[in-house]
Amino acid sequence: MSDINVLKRGRKPTLTDSAKKRRRTAVNAKCNKNRIYLGSQYDRWSELKCALRLQSHAEVAKILLDRYEFHTQTDQGNPNTIDANTISEKPTNPVTNINDVNTAVEKPTSPAPTCSAMSEETSSANTLLTTSTPGPLQSKLQQHSVHLSDVSEISSSEREHESRYVEETQMSGIEEISRKTDSLWKSAQSSFVNPFDLTITISEGNYEDDDDNFSDEDYEPKSENEGFEDESADPSDQQEEDLGPSIKKIRSETEVDTFLDDRPLIVYMSSILSLAKTHIPPICAVKGCRLPLTIKMELISSALYLKWVCQNKHLAHKWCSQPILNRRLHSGDLVFSAGILLSGNNYQKIADLAKFIRLPILCNSTFLKIQRTYLVPSIDSFWVQSQDMVLQEFRDKEIVILGDGRMDSPGHCAQFCSYTFMEYNTKKILTIVTMDKRMTEKKSTNLEKACFLKGLRQLLDKNMKVVEVVTDAHIQVESLMKKEFSNIKHSFDIWHGAKNLGKKVVKVAQEQKANKPLLEWSRDIVNHFWHCADISTTEQEFIGSWFGIMHHTVNKHQWMIAYSDTAGNECKHGPLSSEREKGWLTGATPPHDALIKIVMDKRFLRKIPYYLNCRSTAELENFQNVILKYASKRHSYGPSTYNARNQLAAIDHNAHCERKVVTNKDGTKRLQRYYSKKGGRWTATEVKTPKQYIYIPELMKHIIMKRLSDDIGMSRRVILDPFDPRRLSATIAPVPPPPTQDLMAAKISRFNREDLDRTIDYDFDQTIDYEWPTN
Template identity: 40%
Template structure:
């Protein structure tokens, strides 16, 4: 059976070399230690009373490490086991003979080394921390298991150093790592090799890097595990992945983003800035659990701040989440001594009221894109009424005129002078002199060139039902009152594009815990800020590269100028910090973790309004219509 395994190292040395080289490179410390025992260069192994990480009761009943005196050309030290799992490789031809116990004279005492264990362990830990950067960037290859066994058999040790019997190669797969053992028929382990480094407590480097890669690239465990299953690839267990995510990956990503935020805010102290703000729910519909509110610098297009709110913080009310997240963003920006000169948001009613009452000193502008979108919706809805269908053909022209009026106006009065002219233009009257509104008496003419005899769409009849309906939309008092928020001609289009980046890391079709969802939003912001301002791609002739794109809504083909590919250079320091965090952790991976102070699960465990009943009770109460129907038959 062919099985793909993930290897960090290939065989780069012949197995017969000096003991100090073998033990420091081929057999890492964590593969042999049970109680923080360490490795010295003048010894092949340090004795321990516990089996190596990953061994089972059936495969290793008793574990002893034999220290042999250093020689000019010494053989690898012997690891003795009273019972070896011969089923690991049925083709090895191992013999199940009575246990061969070595005499006490064959072992050298190592009591003098006990006092040096802690010092050596600290030294190795510091060396591992220094090499975290090289480990995080090391190349990874795929190797077929049978090919690896074939290579091991060609480079294998011929005889056991203890009993001089022949040895065979056995293998053990743990997570994404494979370990090879050269074992004789008497159970003596003459040599062991591991395909990966270990980073404390027997945790393999490959498992850490797989978990980090899944999270940092915006993937989820289920899909990548299915990919590994399809390939036959040895893979990290699901429980191990989520433990690594909770203990190391999420905290490192959070710290990395917080440091980036501190640097950005510190450079903007006492400086007038224009902030773009927008909220995003984690799921479609009105049943969202999380709301992400993002603040962007309008000038530099950098994401300055992200606040994530759980509905448990708003008494399970989803509509209140965006307001709470907005308030937290404004408070953080003001506490950082930023001078918010203008704030651009959509026309969210709760935020608009908050700006009028609590933050009246800050100029509040509405996003042009959202305003034009809502205007188009109103026109298309009016076009569905009898006698008004012709309005649908004018939607695009009226929306374009709205953009033009906002761009060339500095006040509501000036806006209405330009805006009211659309009521004359649609009836083929391009000069006017009075009174489309009680408060405004625009006098002027259209700014376009001569339109010719034929014109599309067709002109409206004056005072027709369609014309009257358009008049109601154009001169709607609520719409006119909002125009003062549009004359700044601001748009949050870049924030809308950033929301597409969030979808890459936090899909609306997946559910996440609060820390994981927040960290995935931080990753999207790190991605955006790191690749902000990428230059446009050019071909060999130095010309810009374009891509054709068809818009299904407008039914038109357009071109998009392509940018250079992203480099994702920020992944290297994040992976390095993940490894350093693991190396600094002296606890085991499976130990129970505590919730952070800001985790909404401290409020209540789930979003359910009451505690769940017993599972057995739910099973007994569960009824199926199809099952009842079949029983009645």
């Protein structure tokens, strides 16, 4: 039995994934409210931590609490009481430097003092705070021979507000202090932890017996909400305690302006580590110079150069933020250009992004040179290799292929057409062909037929055993298959056939008001067409079942004579419910007569053999959306670039067509719902695992190796490929372009400049007398 079928113990979870996420977010939000906010005293806290050579902030807090309790007990003379007035007193000689703190303090080894949640009560100035009996705590502190300075010397300046919350609280054995936050803590961010909501529980037993099993270094206080991961929390808040003085922090408007004037860079980690490990003396090492060195910065494309020079222009050291390829091409420029194309982006959008964040990148002309010289050829060779591997899987097998074409723009003004052939069972792309309208005498209506013919011949020339081709009902492709590929079965996409049938029914029902009752039966007629194509193997079987819809719609489920020898003379559905959502049609009425014309249409009946196998090209239609990612219809591309972007879409599809469905913890498939605006109903789909793009590193390596093996460079004469459409015509226009100056001179505007500057003054005070006609 598989692990999925094994039942887990306990009650089954009743919450959905969305409810679990909301509950987890609420719990984490509550937990984030209990974070310590040091405010402006954070730097002093960090300096104290470094001076005492402590590893964690908990150790710093422990020492401060130990100091506070020991000092209070020794000064008051009564180890069990603390005067509340002494808490609010300001130090007479506050310490402003951490070096003034007694550096002889050693890290105590006693466990942290017990400190539980504090409750808020109003108290007078003479209120006393009762503490627990020192017991082992005092003996532990007395073991240190160091001097414990006044607690006020290392406390923050915010001690004044704490006196408002001190109260007299009776305790036994363990110190329990309850306190709530005031307006200062309420105004703090919700992502901070309130230290008074943390609970530290330490037994009052013999400490010496636990020394072998307990270490203060391993001790960490636990909050009641610990153990939940906050996926929506800001990671910067969690890492703030690890920030040091060398990391810049932005707190004021002036610092924001300075930050926005700065520039991000594309820097490689190896270059940063190399710079960090390099020791550069501050003085020029040239004999007799000994002048101080200054750092000069220079931006070249996307790379930053640092030069250490003196006033005599002696170069002491030079550093670049990126590794350099042959002939001084920055690796960042090549990889950045490859990333733009391989991710389906466009240079202009990325250039705007870089401009907004002040990121220096390569210029447009350099990008086009890199794309033409290294990217497009590398993608083409990579696609040929991956295509050969796919075709090898079906070399000696009879295959059914799906075919569909896509224009780069709607209407009859398309310049490119890409035609894709997909294997029916595995849904892998076998080949993809792109053509320019200049290859079809600048007629875009002939592009799909030409692409289909070219792609099918490529597969047949590679000895692929194609037994059936499934396409949409394209007239030119249908005629081509009859004439040149009559030995191959040609089928139509059942989805397109059902859609066209539904359009006919809706159109007829809306033409005349009398045919409106037929509109309610449109979905049932389409579903019956799907049913007939699914159960039929011959044309006669299809007709015998298909004609039954004419009788069923008028509530007649048996008829006298069957329409074929293999079909019966009755409906094959079960008992019908007495409750009807729509009414029956009436025979010999306009809606029923219109239905008979649609069902018995001769042109429709001649297409029945194309639907008998009930094939669908739905997966191929989904692949067209992948092409939109790499070759959007809102951008124009050159022939080679458009072909490369379509090849990238095919590589992407083949690498991820076998993705598995995401499963929940209980083994069920994860589903996702979406609303279809066109269909007007909700639909659920399976959630696939995210794409990994495992082919990208290998493709990147192809591109870099092509640059390293190039002995000429990018500044070369552009030679068009033998099949490049630009060899036929420089433009797609039917006539050559005239000079630009002549076009500008012949340009005439319908608006005169004087008319644009003319204004009309209206006198709103002037009244107009109207004479109304009298009867």
